[in-house]
Structure formats: structure tokens, C-alpha cells
Amino acid sequence: MDPSKIRKKIGRFRILVIGRANAGKTTILQRVCNTRENPEIYNSAGEKIDATVLMASTERGEHDIENEMVFRSNPGFVFHDSRGFEAGGESEFDKVKAFIVGRSKETRLRNKLHAIWYCIPMDEASRSFTKGEIKFFSQCDTGIIPVMVLFTKFDALYDVAYAELRSKRVSMEEAEEQAPKHAEESFAVGSQLKFLYHSKDIRHPPRCHVCLPNMDKDDADCGQLIKRTAGTLDDEVVEQLFVSTQQTNLEFCMTYAVKRYLYIVSFTRHER
Numbered sequence: 001m002d003p004s005k006i007r008k009k010i011g012r013f014r015i016l017v018i019g020r021a022n023a024g025k026t027t028i029l030q031r032v033c034n035t036r037e038n039p040e041i042y043n044s045a046g047e048k049i050d051a052t053v054l055m056a057s058t059e060r061g062e063h064d065i066e067n068e069m070v071f072r073s074n075p076g077f078v079f080h081d082s083r084g085f086e087a088g089g090e091s092e093f094d095k096v097k098a099f100i101v102g103r104s105k106e107t108r109l110r111n112k113l114h115a116i117w118y119c120i121p122m123d124e125a126s127r128s129f130t131k132g133e134i135k136f137f138s139q140c141d142t143g144i145i146p147v148m149v150l151f152t153k154f155d156a157l158y159d160v161a162y163a164e165l166r167s168k169r170v171s172m173e174e175a176e177e178q179a180p181k182h183a184e185e186s187f188a189v190g191s192q193l194k195f196l197y198h199s200k201d202i203r204h205p206p207r208c209h210v211c212l213p214n215m216d217k218d219d220a221d222c223g224q225l226i227k228r229t230a231g232t233l234d235d236e237v238v239e240q241l242f243v244s245t246q247q248t249n250l251e252f253c254m255t256y257a258v259k260r261y262l263y264i265v266s267f268t269r270h271e272r
Contacts, residue, residue, distance in 0.1 A: 011110030013245045018082040019119030024152040031222045035073035042068045076245035116147040123156035137202045146232035147206045155213035157183040207232040
């Protein structure tokens with residue numbers, strides 16, 4: 001289906017972003033939308049909200065998850081931001097759960113929630129899951145809406161990896177070069193992923209995860225985030241909408257287009 005027709009049918013690609021304060025959520029959204037500007041905020045009636053007023057209300061603990069964040073550089077994405085239940089608070093958790101359930105029941109694709117990004121920063125001292133995170137993955141059934149964990153600020157683990165390599169008498173130069181790969185390999189077999197995917201306490205694990213280092217740098221790459229998000233989408237039309245909406249990975253768009261073409265050719269030949 002032509003991207004313009006997809007957008008007319010569905011509208012924009014809608015993502016709920018969940019995460020602790022200072023998890024680097026806005027930076028990642030800016031990267032995905034290829035901008036350094038802050039998003040414009042709209043309420044559920046489509047009215048633009050003064051960002052300074054919104055900031056003041058959030059500092060008082062007030063936040064409306066129905067508000068839409070849109071970046072002018074890529075208005076094809078609409079983001080909803082969830083805050084405030086990292087400590088496991090009932091009220092904020094119930095709001096998030098109600099929002100997900102409500103969007104799941106929407107009959108029009110343009111109003112549905114298409115994906116959930118749960119951001120967990122790796123620069124915290126303990127780097128352990130909060131009560132809110134455990135509560136979400138143990139109690140919140142998102143149904144067909146795919147949930148993906150974004151381990152943000154992953155470069156914070158590079159120093160740990162560097163120290164481990166140095167303790168094994170690896171030279172400073174080699175340890176610095178090997179630290180990123182060592183951090184990824186150690187994390188892949190570590191306790192956090194085992195708990196997230198295999199713990200009996202986690203009844204609703206995410207579809208997948210991605211590690212995002214150095215998102216604050218100019219040459220940051222969110223290609224893996226784009227690819228893995230697309231891989232979580234079960235609906236073909238929604239997947240095409242996402243691929244056509246994202247603008248940061250043209251190579252991925254081309255690969256997807258070739259895959260779709262080969263599929264159509266194969267299907268056509270089979271039907272004959």
C-alpha cells in the first residue's frame with residue numbers, strides 16, 4: 001500500500017513512552033525525529049499547550065497522559081508520556097493501565113496505541129528494577145500492543161566493563177576499545193535480562209529490548225531501535241506506517257521495500 005494512503009487510513013504512528021525521571025526519554029525521541037528541538041504539546045481536544053505551563057504542572061506532580069507530543073521535524077509520530085510510578089504508586093499506575101486499555105478498545109486505527117517504549121536508565125547506582133517497573137511487567141497486560149524495553153544511557157556500563165578488563169591485566173588502550181562490546185556481552189547474560197524474561201514474577205515480559213548508548217551525541221545511532229520496533233509489530237499495515245514514518249534509517253526503508261517486493265512477487269507466482 002502507498003505510504004500516503006496508509007497515513008490517510010491510520011493517521012500517525014502512536015507510541016506510549018514510559019520511564020523514570022531523567023531516563024533520557026526526550027533525547028531518544030529527538031533522535032528518532034532527527035531534531036534537537038523540544039516537542040509541541042497538544043491536549044486531547046487538539047489544542048496546543050504552552051510548554052512552560054506544562055512544565056510547571058509536571059513539577060507539581062500533575063500530568064495528563066492523554067497529551068500528545070509532536071515534533072515539527074516529523075509530525076508522523078505522536079508520543080504520549082507517562083511519569084510518576086517508579087515507586088509503585090497505585091494512582092499513576094492505574095492511569096497508565098486505563099490509558100492502555102482505553103486505546104486498545106479504540107475502533108479506529110488512527111486512535112489506537114501502536115507501540116510502547118519502556119525506558120530504563122543504566123546510569124543509576126543500583127541499576128536494579130524499581131517497584132514500578134516490576135509492577136508494570138507483572139500486572140499490566142497490554143494485549144496485542146507490543147512493549148519494548150529501552151535500556152537508556154547504556155554507555156554508563158562502559159566504565160564498569162573497562163574496570164573489569166583492567167582487572168584482568170588488559171592494557172588501557174585495549175580495555176577502552178573492548179569496553180563497549182564487553183559491556184553488551186556481560187549484560188546479555190546478566191541478572192537483569194534473566195529476571196525480565198524468565199522470572200516467575202514477570203507475567204507480561206516485553207517483546208524485546210534494545211541497548212541505547214550515547215544518545216546525547218551528534219553521531220548517535222537509533223537504527224537498532226527502529227529495526228526492533230518494526231519487528232514487534234504484528235499488523236502489516238501498522239508496520240508499513242512505522243517504516244514510512246521513521247526518517248532516520250533510509251537503509252532500513254530500502255531493505256523493507258525490497259522484502260515487501262519479493263514477498264509480493266512470491267505470492268503472485270504462488271497464486272498463479
